[in-house]
Amino acid sequence: MSAATATTAMSASTGLGHGFNSSPIWLKWQPSPCQRSTFLILRAASSPNTGKGNKKKPKAKKTSPTPTPITTTTTTTTSTESISQDQPQQQQQQVSLSLDDVNPVGLGRKSRQIFDEVWRKFSGLGQISRTTRVDDREALDALLIREGPMCEFAIPGAQNTTVLVVGATSRIGRIVVRKLMLRGYTVKALVRKADQAVLDMLPRSVEIVIGDVGEPSTLQAAVEGCNKIIYCATARSTITGDLYRVDHQGVLNLTKALQDYNNKLAQIRAGKSSKSKLLLAKFKSEDSLNGWEIRQGTYFQDVIASKYDGGMDAKFEYTETGQAVFSGYVFTRGGYVELSKKFSLPLGCTLDRNEGLVLSLGGNGRSYVVILEAGPSADTTQSKLYFARINTKVGFCRVRVPFSSFRPVKLDDPPLDPFLVHTLTIRFEPRRQRPVEGPAGMKQDPRSFKLILEYIKALPTGQETDFVLVSCTGLGVEPNRREQVLKAKRAGEDSLRRSGLGYTIIRPGPLKEEPGGQRALIFDQGNRISQGISCVDVADICVKALHDPTARNKSFDVCHEYVAEEGRELYELVAHLPDKANNYLTPALSVLEKNT
Amino acid sequence: MALRLPTQLATRGTFHHHNHTKTTTFTSLSWRRVLSPDDRLPSSTSLATKKSHVQQLVTCSASGAAQAVNLAPGTPVRPTSILVVGATGTLGRQIVRRALDEGYDVRCLVRPRPTPADFLRDWGATVVNADLTKPETIPATLVGIHTVIDCATGRPEEPIKTVDWEGKVALIQCAKAMGIQKYVFYSIHNCDKHPEVPLMEIKYCTEKFLQDSGLNHVIIRLCGFMQGLIGQYAVPILEEKSVWGTDAPTRIAYMDTQDIARLTFIALRNENINGKLLTFAGPRAWTTQEVIALCERLAGQDANVTIVPVSILRFTRQLTRFFEWTNDVADRLAFSEVLTSDTVFSAPMTETYSLLGVDSKDIVTLETYLQDYFTNILKKLKDIKAQSKQTDIFF
Numbered sequence A: 001m002s003a004a005t006a007t008t009a010m011s012a013s014t015g016l017g018h019g020f021n022s023s024p025i026w027l028k029w030q031p032s033p034c035q036r037s038t039f040l041i042l043r044a045a046s047s048p049n050t051g052k053g054n055k056k057k058p059k060a061k062k063t064s065p066t067p068t069p070i071t072t073t074t075t076t077t078t079s080t081e082s083i084s085q086d087q088p089q090q091q092q093q094q095v096s097l098s099l100d101d102v103n104p105v106g107l108g109r110k111s112r113q114i115f116d117e118v119w120r121k122f123s124g125l126g127q128i129s130r131t132t133r134v135d136d137r138e139a140l141d142a143l144l145i146r147e148g149p150m151c152e153f154a155i156p157g158a159q160n161t162t163v164l165v166v167g168a169t170s171r172i173g174r175i176v177v178r179k180l181m182l183r184g185y186t187v188k189a190l191v192r193k194a195d196q197a198v199l200d201m202l203p204r205s206v207e208i209v210i211g212d213v214g215e216p217s218t219l220q221a222a223v224e225g226c227n228k229i230i231y232c233a234t235a236r237s238t239i240t241g242d243l244y245r246v247d248h249q250g251v252l253n254l255t256k257a258l259q260d261y262n263n264k265l266a267q268i269r270a271g272k273s274s275k276s277k278l279l280l281a282k283f284k285s286e287d288s289l290n291g292w293e294i295r296q297g298t299y300f301q302d303v304i305a306s307k308y309d310g311g312m313d314a315k316f317e318y319t320e321t322g323q324a325v326f327s328g329y330v331f332t333r334g335g336y337v338e339l340s341k342k343f344s345l346p347l348g349c350t351l352d353r354n355e356g357l358v359l360s361l362g363g364n365g366r367s368y369v370v371i372l373e374a375g376p377s378a379d380t381t382q383s384k385l386y387f388a389r390i391n392t393k394v395g396f397c398r399v400r401v402p403f404s405s406f407r408p409v410k411l412d413d414p415p416l417d418p419f420l421v422h423t424l425t426i427r428f429e430p431r432r433q434r435p436v437e438g439p440a441g442m443k444q445d446p447r448s449f450k451l452i453l454e455y456i457k458a459l460p461t462g463q464e465t466d467f468v469l470v471s472c473t474g475l476g477v478e479p480n481r482r483e484q485v486l487k488a489k490r491a492g493e494d495s496l497r498r499s500g501l502g503y504t505i506i507r508p509g510p511l512k513e514e515p516g517g518q519r520a521l522i523f524d525q526g527n528r529i530s531q532g533i534s535c536v537d538v539a540d541i542c543v544k545a546l547h548d549p550t551a552r553n554k555s556f557d558v559c560h561e562y563v564a565e566e567g568r569e570l571y572e573l574v575a576h577l578p579d580k581a582n583n584y585l586t587p588a589l590s591v592l593e594k595n596t
Numbered sequence B: 001m002a003l004r005l006p007t008q009l010a011t012r013g014t015f016h017h018h019n020h021t022k023t024t025t026f027t028s029l030s031w032r033r034v035l036s037p038d039d040r041l042p043s044s045t046s047l048a049t050k051k052s053h054v055q056q057l058v059t060c061s062a063s064g065a066a067q068a069v070n071l072a073p074g075t076p077v078r079p080t081s082i083l084v085v086g087a088t089g090t091l092g093r094q095i096v097r098r099a100l101d102e103g104y105d106v107r108c109l110v111r112p113r114p115t116p117a118d119f120l121r122d123w124g125a126t127v128v129n130a131d132l133t134k135p136e137t138i139p140a141t142l143v144g145i146h147t148v149i150d151c152a153t154g155r156p157e158e159p160i161k162t163v164d165w166e167g168k169v170a171l172i173q174c175a176k177a178m179g180i181q182k183y184v185f186y187s188i189h190n191c192d193k194h195p196e197v198p199l200m201e202i203k204y205c206t207e208k209f210l211q212d213s214g215l216n217h218v219i220i221r222l223c224g225f226m227q228g229l230i231g232q233y234a235v236p237i238l239e240e241k242s243v244w245g246t247d248a249p250t251r252i253a254y255m256d257t258q259d260i261a262r263l264t265f266i267a268l269r270n271e272n273i274n275g276k277l278l279t280f281a282g283p284r285a286w287t288t289q290e291v292i293a294l295c296e297r298l299a300g301q302d303a304n305v306t307i308v309p310v311s312i313l314r315f316t317r318q319l320t321r322f323f324e325w326t327n328d329v330a331d332r333l334a335f336s337e338v339l340t341s342d343t344v345f346s347a348p349m350t351e352t353y354s355l356l357g358v359d360s361k362d363i364v365t366l367e368t369y370l371q372d373y374f375t376n377i378l379k380k381l382k383d384i385k386a387q388s389k390q391t392d393i394f395f
Helices: A002-017 A032-051 A051-062 A074-084 A087-097 A102-124 A134-146 A171-184 A196-202 A217-224 A238-266 A303-307 A439-443 A478-498 A535-545 A587-590 B009-037 B040-069 B089-101 B116-122 B135-141 B160-177 B196-211 B227-239 B257-269 B288-299 B312-322 B325-333 B333-343 B350-356 B367-395
Strands: A162-166 A186-191 A207-210 A228-232 A280-283 A293-298 A312-318 A325-332 A335-342 A354-363 A367-374 A385-390 A396-401 A423-429 A448-458 A466-470 A501-507 A521-524 A552-559 B081-085 B105-110 B127-130 B148-149 B182-188 B217-222 B242-246 B277-280 B304-308
Touching: A134 A423, A162 A217, A171 A186, A171 A448, A171 A535, A171 B116, A186 A217, A196 A385, A217 A238, A228 A238, A238 A478, A293 A312, A312 A335, A325 A335, A325 A423, A385 A396, A385 B304, A396 A478, A396 B009, A423 A448, A466 A535, A466 B182, A478 A501, A501 A535, A521 A587, A535 A552, A535 A587, B081 B089, B089 B105, B089 B116, B089 B257, B105 B135, B116 B127, B135 B160, B148 B160, B148 B257, B160 B196, B182 B196, B182 B257, B196 B217, B217 B257, B227 B242, B227 B288, B242 B288, B257 B277, B257 B350, B277 B350, B288 B367, B304 B312, B312 B367
Parallel strands: A162 A186, A162 A228, A186 A207, A228 A466, A466 A501, A501 A552, B081 B105, B081 B148, B105 B127, B148 B182, B182 B217, B217 B277, B242 B304
Antiparallel strands: A280 A448, A293 A335, A312 A325, A325 A448, A335 A423, A354 A396, A354 A448, A367 A385, A367 A423, A521 A552
16 A cells, blocks of 8 residues: 555655646557556556546546547546546646646646656666667757767867768768768768669768869869868779879869868859969069079179189070079089069958968979068068078979978078068079989089979968878789879879868878777888878878978878887887877877978 | 588588577576475575586587587577577667677577567668577577677566576587687676576576587676666656665666676687676766666655665565466565575676776766656657647637
8 A cells, every 4th residue: 555655645746846737637549559557656656545436437528528539448447547547636737728628638647747757767776777769869869869968979160060071982982971970970981882772872962073183174073061081092994094093183183172162152152262372473474584693693792713703604594485484503612593583462461361472383393491580571681581492303393381380491480471571583593403313413613593383382281181082002902003003193282282272181001991090100201101000090080181381282191000020120210199189190190290 | 501511511410409499498497496496595506506517418428429510511690690599688788789880790590580680680680590498499590600798588478497597508519510710608796696596597507508508609697677767667757657766775777778788798808808708887876766766856756755665576576486486486586585684786897997998987876877868758758848839829
């Protein structure tokens, strides 16, 4: 008997606690198989004191004005009605209610919900660990899966980021897609053909775009709405055409497509894309040479040498073939010639939103010194000089010079502030010229030079990387094709570096298909690695690099730690074990060189 | 998928399993009957184990035949292909997520249901429909699988025996017959000491059954999940609803399911742990009252706590046991026995940590877990409030 009192007392108290007054009637039940046990437990508990209520049965029936479409077993009807007698005073109240309020189905459902809730809590007390119930699941899913406040996968900003994965069905790409989905990114996947095998491989909520990196026209749809790109496609064969199409031209096409898309967005906002380059000078006509002046000078006065001075000369001219050529010779010891111009930037436009220069140059492969003058433009006497050495190749090339690589000429000057830059100078000096490779270079005098200028642009700055490119170190490629593969990959890397997008270039060792996070990783620059790496670890680096400022504008090799045989350890590299804190990438990359 | 096997093999295999389950049902029925009387404690354990031993004998002879079939040349399975049973559960989803993140190819065995578990597919797992209570659906799901991770348990509303015992037996037998190379089973801490609790008894018998099956296996005993506390205490406190607690002095070492998943995969890859029984417990054991107090402190509001004495729980259990149709409920309430008898539901973890090579500092404590939860939730609530204000201005 005491059990019965306990249960009734409980249901009464919870009734009050839940604002029970609007749904007081325990009329009929819609028994569903899953509710059976809970329901019957009530009957069992309350059966001792319900016998007396049986005479009110007809009245209870009258309170259901609409014919109930419920089929109930005899046991359940009797028990429900007997329960309904437990609250006779509440039945009085319902007279004032409208017809809808006493709809027995609704009431039954409501009361059942309330009872379930109470019962669930009660029975939950006796358990140690429980599974989540179906009704809780929606709420918990929102918490634990999508936004996951306490889940180690959650990345702030992932919700607002759309990532295009190129090569989503490759060994790395497959896992990259999964990892992005787990972290709540919106993912687009670029595939060549959307057949069933491909669709099965990708999570269903990935947006699939059909296209080919070799076809620029198909890429516009792919980059639509994307903030970042992870490029893990690679040529399927080592045929030169394939290599060129995917590893070189593919990257170039995609960077262009993303830049075009950024510009389009910027135009809609009536501004300039923050990711596009700023044109400083373009040498396309005679007029474009105006303002550039040639100067010459010497670093020191050598009295003896000046007697035998061969002199120096330089000219800057626009040729009939449409090239701006800066050429000449310097025979004087310690002499130099330079080409200089004061910028005329558009109003309100300064270089502080840029992080470097990119120069498109041609010529005979000399090295030059780029000198920036910085200071208040009104008073040039206060200008400070900063220099950086650049190397060119025989033929045409584009050279990236980040502002961070400029050093002050006077050692105690502060570091370069791009905001104050007003004059750019390109200087040739015969000192420290490398001998030019190739048979033609052997005969050339290193004191003469020829520099063809195409354009000078400023690279935009940014916090995060926009384009993650998975390249390769060349290990594991069949040796007789290694040259070609590497050439295509390097060309692809270069086109990415020059695009102005923030980039991260990952060059993994030979890929292994095994679970990730097991072994320590070595991050290195300079092609020294010797080990393989798991595809999963590469995918993890790709995903982590998306939001890591230290990963911006870096190229690096990565492989598993080399486990030396006992007694044969030669040297130790700093290894980074992918740990739970998940931040191995930042410390690993912060020591590496930028703009590589 | 089963159709890709030679037809003969497939059908034979299925028949085997079918027969098996029948025998299983019988034995387990008798096992069940042995359990029902009140005074059954020590003797019943031995009986039950004996029963499972008998069963195992039957199994071995049959599965031996199945294995002979299995030795026929076939495609080797990739060691990264795993099957997660119970993938929609609190622990299961973390297992799936962890596995996917570590690069495994995950297949999830999920019961057919009207609203499919889309989140698993979204993450990149493959979902196959099967039901442990229907043994004929199991073999097809095991094709091409290297490792089975079994974190399934019956839903609260269904009889405890069908999934947790009969289903598991069928699954283990299938796994054996189909040459699954590793089987991870989650059990409950101290399940050997509480034969009076049906779920624990079943888990203990399943452990024994698995050990005797000859499968390469890892058994992991768990104490309690931190995730469960969110629904039980944290959400009601935030919503200012009443929170129910018991006055039991029991302490439970709650653990983050993400940690469990992480450690599981470390154990899975470690060949030295084959056939071992591990216990995972959280860093500290908590009573209900302490957990509620912690939630109150972090949420910055007082909870409306209803304390239910354990005696009532026990009494309800006794009462519900009288009726046949309430036996399931009685089974679920049976933990109240544990609550009254065990004072600390925890295990020393130092050995496990060193075995797995894990730093104890990496294991999440309940304080940090709940702290994380509340800071995030409170921030989110504030955001929502701010947003709703903004929309007010717009309209």
